[in-house]
Amino acid sequence: MDPILKIENLTISFGGIRALNKVSFEVEKGAIYSIIGPNGAGKTTIFNCISGIYQPSSGKIFLKGEDITYLRPDQVAKKGIARTFQNIELFSHMSTMDNLMLGRHIHMKTGIWRGATFIYKGSKAAREEIEHRGKVEEVIDFLELQAARNQFVVNLPYGTRKLVELGRALALDPEVILLDEPSAGMNMEEKGDLMFSIQDIRDDLGITVLLVEHDMNLIMDVSDRILALNFGEKIAEGLPEEIQKHPEVLKAYLGEEEKVA
Amino acid sequence: MDIKRNYYEDIELFKSNTILVWSILFLIFLGILPWLIQKYHLLGMSIYIVNLITIHAIVAIGLNILVGYTGQISMGHAGFFALGAFTTVILILRWSFPLWVALPIAGFVSSAFGFILGLPALRLKGPYLAIATLGFGMTITTIIKHMEFFGGRMGLQAPRLYLFGTPMKDIHYYYVIMIIAVLMTIGAVKLIKTRVGRAFIAIRDSDIAAEAMGVNLTYYKTLAFAVSAFYTGIAGGLYAFILGFINPESFHLIMSITFLAMVVIGGLGSIMGSIAGAALMTFLDIKLQAIQDIPAIGPALVTFSQKYMSISGISNVAVIVYGLIMILIVLFEPLGIFGFWIRTKRYWKTWPF
Ligand SMILES: Nc1ncnc2c1ncn2[C@@H]1O[C@H](COP(=O)(O)OP(=O)(O)O)[C@@H](O)[C@H]1O
Numbered sequence: 001m002d003p004i005l006k007i008e009n010l011t012i013s014f015g016g017i018r019a020l021n022k023v024s025f026e027v028e029k030g031a032i033y034s035i036i037g038p039n040g041a042g043k044t045t046i047f048n049c050i051s052g053i054y055q056p057s058s059g060k061i062f063l064k065g066e067d068i069t070y071l072r073p074d075q076v077a078k079k080g081i082a083r084t085f086q087n088i089e090l091f092s093h094m095s096t097m098d099n100l101m102l103g104r105h106i107h108m109k110t111g112i113w114r115g116a117t118f119i120y121k122g123s124k125a126a127r128e129e130i131e132h133r134g135k136v137e138e139v140i141d142f143l144e145l146q147a148a149r150n151q152f153v154v155n156l157p158y159g160t161r162k163l164v165e166l167g168r169a170l171a172l173d174p175e176v177i178l179l180d181e182p183s184a185g186m187n188m189e190e191k192g193d194l195m196f197s198i199q200d201i202r203d204d205l206g207i208t209v210l211l212v213e214h215d216m217n218l219i220m221d222v223s224d225r226i227l228a229l230n231f232g233e234k235i236a237e238g239l240p241e242e243i244q245k246h247p248e249v250l251k252a253y254l255g256e257e258e259k260v261a
Numbered sequence: 262m263d264i265k266r267n268y269y270e271d272i273e274l275f276k277s278n279t280i281l282v283w284s285i286l287f288l289i290f291l292g293i294l295p296w297l298i299q300k301y302h303l304l305g306m307s308i309y310i311v312n313l314i315t316i317h318a319i320v321a322i323g324l325n326i327l328v329g330y331t332g333q334i335s336m337g338h339a340g341f342f343a344l345g346a347f348t349t350v351i352l353i354l355r356w357s358f359p360l361w362v363a364l365p366i367a368g369f370v371s372s373a374f375g376f377i378l379g380l381p382a383l384r385l386k387g388p389y390l391a392i393a394t395l396g397f398g399m400t401i402t403t404i405i406k407h408m409e410f411f412g413g414r415m416g417l418q419a420p421r422l423y424l425f426g427t428p429m430k431d432i433h434y435y436y437v438i439m440i441i442a443v444l445m446t447i448g449a450v451k452l453i454k455t456r457v458g459r460a461f462i463a464i465r466d467s468d469i470a471a472e473a474m475g476v477n478l479t480y481y482k483t484l485a486f487a488v489s490a491f492y493t494g495i496a497g498g499l500y501a502f503i504l505g506f507i508n509p510e511s512f513h514l515i516m517s518i519t520f521l522a523m524v525v526i527g528g529l530g531s532i533m534g535s536i537a538g539a540a541l542m543t544f545l546d547i548k549l550q551a552i553q554d555i556p557a558i559g560p561a562l563v564t565f566s567q568k569y570m571s572i573s574g575i576s577n578v579a580v581i582v583y584g585l586i587m588i589l590i591v592l593f594e595p596l597g598i599f600g601f602w603i604r605t606k607r608y609w610k611t612w613p614f
């Protein structure tokens with residue numbers, strides 16, 4: 001089977017610093033694929049290249065065989081790739097509901113005229129709103145965000161905001177989802193729930209998951225395959241058991257071994 | 262838990278019957294307002310002042326869509342206001358278009374310029390965008406001033422309009438302006454609650470996330486400029502007729518800044534706040550010109566000004582008081598009049614407990 005996502009020799013520099021150097025990997029459809037590495041290894045940079053926020057200096061990114069390397073972020077989203085951010089990027093003065101509704105943006109059509117002039121429940125714009133609110137409600141149920149539904153996200157606790165961001169990405173109905181340190185700042189219980197959610201995202205929703213995480217227990221439990229990076233170089237790739245024992249990985253994490261254990 | 266939610270509720274204009282009833286009462290109030298003013302001289306208001314307030318409210322709503330909702334600043338809205346005014350007058354004067362055709366065209370001309378201004382604005386943020394839009398406003402008025410087509414420095418006389426054969430007066434304009442304003446207000450409220458409005462707010466709160474969720478930044482940022490300019494252009498067209506005469510000198514930088522002040526003082530990101538801000542600033546601007554009439558403090562202020570500042574005391578004092586009020590409002594109510602309203606509402610909800 002062809003991989004859903006294929007990264008070829010991805011290279012990017014910032015002012016002389018190679019943040020990524022010829023990184024290649026393939027992600028199978030329906031996999032939970034994790035990227036690990038110490039801070040500054042280039043994990044977020046890979047996500048930024050895939051989602052079109054950064055333009056790599058060389059290398060290619062293919063989604064289902066289609067070259068998406070130089071697409072804009074909004075075009076990448078339309079191709080079916082959604083993401084979350086390491087430092088939450090929510091629309092803080094919108095409610096949870098509206099944040100998730102923005103996730104439906106690409107699936108909706110209402111433009112300026114119809115949006116400003118609809119007058120009753122049967123109008124096209126109103127019908128579309130109602131339909132997509134139904135979809136969003138499913139995501140709210142899936143992540144158990146009912147209590148946060150009508151709250152402004154600025155007023156929500158950190159862990160809940162992380163979930164709202166995940167929900168917004170899910171509302172986009174993506175084929176591939178990129179999660180950048182989703183468990184950061186969560187307590188043990190929240191992390192446990194998150195782990196089940198990530199598995200459900202793959203099992204129930206059929207979405208391919210790319211995961212950047214620091215919590216090694218979570219990584220080892222959920223990942224099908226793992227890519228290990230250090231200083232922008234791929235140092236290892238394989239099954240969780242292989243990565244756990246890999247000498248290069250252990251070396252990169254020297255002083256952090258207790259995490260790998 | 263299993264109660265099927267009525268999703269329409271979230272975007273409905275009248276969320277409850279109470280709101281519906283109040284809205285109808287408010288419309289009736291607007292309907293009889295001219296009569297009330299003529300009979301009781303509420304707050305010394307005239308129909309002309311109410312018309313001016315209503316026109317400014319349309320501008321403030323348009324500007325708030327850009328500044329408060331999309332997070333892009335403009336210090337050049339007097340330029341769009343001028344474009345709307347001159348386009349309307351010229352269409353009627355030179356080619357005898359009826360008002361109801363000329364006005365929308367003026368709106369679209371203005372929004373086309375808004376779109377053009379929006380393009381360079383894509384690369385600019387904050388203070389840089391402020392300067393670019395300021396340059397735009399100045400350029401527009403300068404071009405108008407130096408082209409014979411627009412009446413040059415002399416400006417243009419707005420043609421007299423007729424309604425069923427009788428010349429239109431302030432009171433007739435009142436109804437024309439008010440109907441347009443009500444429709445445009447409802448349009449703005451609905452727009453903000455649906456897809457396009459959400460995209461605007463998303464760009465304001467996090468453009469990077471908005472883009473990653475599929476919002477085309479180029480399109481929506483320029484669209485916000487175009488919509489904002491459309492509102493302002495329509496308002497400009499109406500302005501020409503209540504003034505009776507337009508002259509490029511009157512669409513100056515201070516006007517652009519006053520528009521911005523209305524939005525900030527009313528409340529960024531609030532349609533109702535825009536209206537309140539426009540009403541307050543317009544009312545103060547006109548009423549403070551007669552500050553010497555306020556018992557006791559009025560004459561004292563004028564004496565102070567004449568003694569320590571200049572002989573033309575009244576305008577000094579008016580500007581200073583106007584400025585002070587602006588400072589006090591943003592200092593004590595950073596969310597503007599809208600913030601004050603929210604707190605009052607909360608207070609009454611829990612009253613008397
Ligand atoms: N926009 C940028 N400008 C300059 N340097 C950057 C930028 N983005 C990432 N980098 C650099 O690239 C390297 C990798 O960063 P990042 O991908 O964020 O690491 P992490 O693996 O912790 O997510 C770091 O050295 C970082 O400083």
Ligand SMILES: [Mg+2]
Pocket residue numbers: 043044045086
């Ligand atoms: Mg990172």
